Amino acid sequence: MKTPRFVPILTAIIIVFISVVPTFAQNKVEPIDIEGVNKMMIVQDCPLFLVATAAWCGPCRQELPILNKLYAKYKEHGLKLVAISLDADGPAGMQRLVDALDLKFPVYWAGERMASAYNIFGVPTILIVREGKVQERIIGKRDENFLERKISSLMSNCKP
Amino acid sequence: MMWVLRRWIQTAATFLSNAYLMFPASRNIYQGRLKSVCTPGLNCYSCPAATGACPLGSLQNFYATLRPGLEQGRLHVGLYVIGFLGIIGSLVGRMPCAWVCPFGFLQEIIYKIPSRKFEIPHVLIYGKYVFLGLFIVILPAVVVDDFGYGVTWFCKYVCPAGTLEAGIPMLALQPSLRELIGPLFYNKMAVLLLFLILMVFIKRPFCRVVCPLGAIYSLFNRVSVFRMVHHPDKCVLCEECYRHCPMGVRFYEGANQVDCIRCLKCYQESCKFGAISYEVAGIRLPSIRTKRPEKEAPAD
Amino acid sequence: MKQESRKIPFVVLVIFIILFIIGININEVSAVWEKAVQICFNCIGIG
Numbered sequence: 001m002k003t004p005r006f007v008p009i010l011t012a013i014i015i016v017f018i019s020v021v022p023t024f025a026q027n028k029v030e031p032i033d034i035e036g037v038n039k040m041m042i043v044q045d046c047p048l049f050l051v052a053t054a055a056w057c058g059p060c061r062q063e064l065p066i067l068n069k070l071y072a073k074y075k076e077h078g079l080k081l082v083a084i085s086l087d088a089d090g091p092a093g094m095q096r097l098v099d100a101l102d103l104k105f106p107v108y109w110a111g112e113r114m115a116s117a118y119n120i121f122g123v124p125t126i127l128i129v130r131e132g133k134v135q136e137r138i139i140g141k142r143d144e145n146f147l148e149r150k151i152s153s154l155m156s157n158c159k160p
Numbered sequence: 161m162m163w164v165l166r167r168w169i170q171t172a173a174t175f176l177s178n179a180y181l182m183f184p185a186s187r188n189i190y191q192g193r194l195k196s197v198c199t200p201g202l203n204c205y206s207c208p209a210a211t212g213a214c215p216l217g218s219l220q221n222f223y224a225t226l227r228p229g230l231e232q233g234r235l236h237v238g239l240y241v242i243g244f245l246g247i248i249g250s251l252v253g254r255m256p257c258a259w260v261c262p263f264g265f266l267q268e269i270i271y272k273i274p275s276r277k278f279e280i281p282h283v284l285i286y287g288k289y290v291f292l293g294l295f296i297v298i299l300p301a302v303v304v305d306d307f308g309y310g311v312t313w314f315c316k317y318v319c320p321a322g323t324l325e326a327g328i329p330m331l332a333l334q335p336s337l338r339e340l341i342g343p344l345f346y347n348k349m350a351v352l353l354l355f356l357i358l359m360v361f362i363k364r365p366f367c368r369v370v371c372p373l374g375a376i377y378s379l380f381n382r383v384s385v386f387r388m389v390h391h392p393d394k395c396v397l398c399e400e401c402y403r404h405c406p407m408g409v410r411f412y413e414g415a416n417q418v419d420c421i422r423c424l425k426c427y428q429e430s431c432k433f434g435a436i437s438y439e440v441a442g443i444r445l446p447s448i449r450t451k452r453p454e455k456e457a458p459a460d
Numbered sequence: 461m462k463q464e465s466r467k468i469p470f471v472v473l474v475i476f477i478i479l480f481i482i483g484i485n486i487n488e489v490s491a492v493w494e495k496a497v498q499i500c501f502n503c504i505g506i507g
Binding site for chain 3 (some may be wrong): 205330
């Protein structure tokens with residue numbers, strides 16, 4: 001007996017659906033390699049704020065809620081904000097923070113290779129990326145005023 | 161001569177612990193694989209030139225991340241670091257303080273500045289165990305934020321080596337970091353300045369009163385393979401050993417006291433009566449002795 | 461002079477070698493490395 005053609009297709013759809021649904025439920029910390037980060041850096045018009053962070057780093061944990069707040073405020077204006085976790089032991093530690101802080105911006109896990117690839121020697125470091133290049137670095141934790149001024153000044157001349 | 165040998169070894173150890181000399185160009189710290197190995201002495205791993213990890217910084221980080229680690233199903237209590245320090249300790253006790261610790265070396269150099277010298281109240285030498293217990297273990301593990309993470313208390317509020325080797329150099333290398341200077345930095349600078357001043361007047365004040373690393377090694381002084389030996393029958397209580405001792409130890413009150421760092425200065429340079437020697441696993445080695453002062457005959 | 465070799469130092473040594481090896485096997489080395497290659501700004505008085 002010949003199996004109808006739709007059976008494997010339907011099975012594939014179901015599998016894909018099941019594996020995708022949980023990612024809708026939470027902001028999942030996905031692993032990313034350096035090539036992925038490089039690709040993400042090719043942005044047009046508006047700058048990308050790439051935040052190198054780690055779960056074990058105290059100042060990072062203080063800065064993430066500030067960034068979350070600013071992301072909510074400037075997302076509409078075209079703010080691109082992505083965090084990359086440098087934790088050595090996988091995305092689990094950062095996932096706890098993402099869930100607890102209800103972070104809305106995308107968070108990836110790249111591990112320590114991110115540090116050597118982008119010359120990051122201290123977390124948190126914010127890389128401000130334009131046209132695929134790191135234009136500026138904000139090293140260390142800054143307060144909300146500083147970050148908001150930085151973001152709004154850079155957003156003013158970009159069109160979402 | 162032993163004294164010259166020790167200075168050479170101290171100098172070499174200071175440079176080996178800080179051998180990444182690319183930092184003025186890279187404006188960065190060394191990030192290679194060697195950094196997973198601890199240095200035996202106190203040497204800040206945020207120092208741009210540092211080649212190894214600070215054992216105290218590493219230990220504090222283990223205790224500061226203890227709870228989140230447990231929640232993720234891993235129990236890291238720093239056995240790697242404790243084992244490393246214990247291996248050194250059970251072999252030679254507190255010897256690294258005298259021979260390879262860069263911060264100990266600095267204190268000996270600064271003490272050479274001519275001035276009136278002072279002794280500290282003996283009870284203060286137990287301060288280092290308080291710093292070890294509280295600032296390295298208990299506070300980082302117990303005082304935690306909403307996510308269960310603690311803070312590296314010793315590094316953050318006390319360690320003058322960190323301010324000297326990392327705080328000041330990083331501010332020089334990365335001008336943008338100067339915007340972050342606040343009360344924390346002033347506190348750390350005050351601690352550093354206080355110790356720099358004390359170092360002129362007091363023998364190794366940091367090692368004797370504060371250093372948690374010395375406190376760990378000191379616990380091994382009595383049981384280590386290498387040990388000092390006192391011969392009371394030959395001792396005339398002349399206190400020459402005490403006068404030469406860089407740690408202000410009165411050797412005649414007992415060999416292998418917690419502050420004996422096995423620099424061998426008393427054995428080599430002070431005692432004219434043969435009352436000081438050492439042993440390796442119970443085997444006394446008086447034959448290794450290279451030079452005995454031959455200035456004068458023992459007075460009766 | 462009576463000289464007795466001491467065994468306790470070696471017992472202590474073996475205990476710490478075992479702890480050291482356990483530490484390596486439960487991947488504590490990478491936990492040390494991870495913190496050593498990133499500056500902890502508030503540890504050195506900045507931030």
